[in-house]
Amino acid sequence: MTLFEECREALKDDFSILDDEHKAITILNSFPVNNNYITWSEIEYRDYECMEDLISDLSVLHNKSLYVIADSHNMPVFKSNLELIIENIYDVSALSPKVLIFNEEVLMEPLFPSYTLRVGLK
Known part of the structure; x- marks a missing residue:
């Protein structure tokens, strides 16, 4: 099973x-x-090590879809909801x-090789 299949x-x-990226x-x-690359200095962001804090802080996005793009040509862009992505962040990251997780309101990037997630809001 590939990493994408596991995710x-x-x-x-x-x-x-x-279907259309x-x-x-x-x-x-x-x-x-x-x-x-994300120019993080141009947006407000916070680094999260505790995923429970992230879910709490972004509770308004609880049921909204987020897109996931991995820096790999053979991996399709997909979407899922915030809670599932955060619960399975190790599979996603x-x-x-380099993986970007986002929608119209938020942008997240796992800070490889740590387990920190950088989160920027519009």
Whole structure:
């Protein structure tokens, strides 16, 4: 089983691969992205080591979908909900050294190789 298959299995209660990645890329580009890197100094962010704190702080996003893009050409863009992603963050962050999790309101990046999740809000 590949890392992507393990991630898909972990998120199976709310997991879908995007047919058209254009919408997700457009949303990602609404954040300060420069040369495929997030310019964190241009947005307000917080680093989370405790995922329970993150879920509590972002409770308004509890049932909203988030897109996941891994820095790998053979991995499709997919979406799931915040709670499932956070509950399975190790499976999600294992997809690639660089993984971005986002929607119109929030942008998250696991800080590889630590278990810290950087979270920026619009």
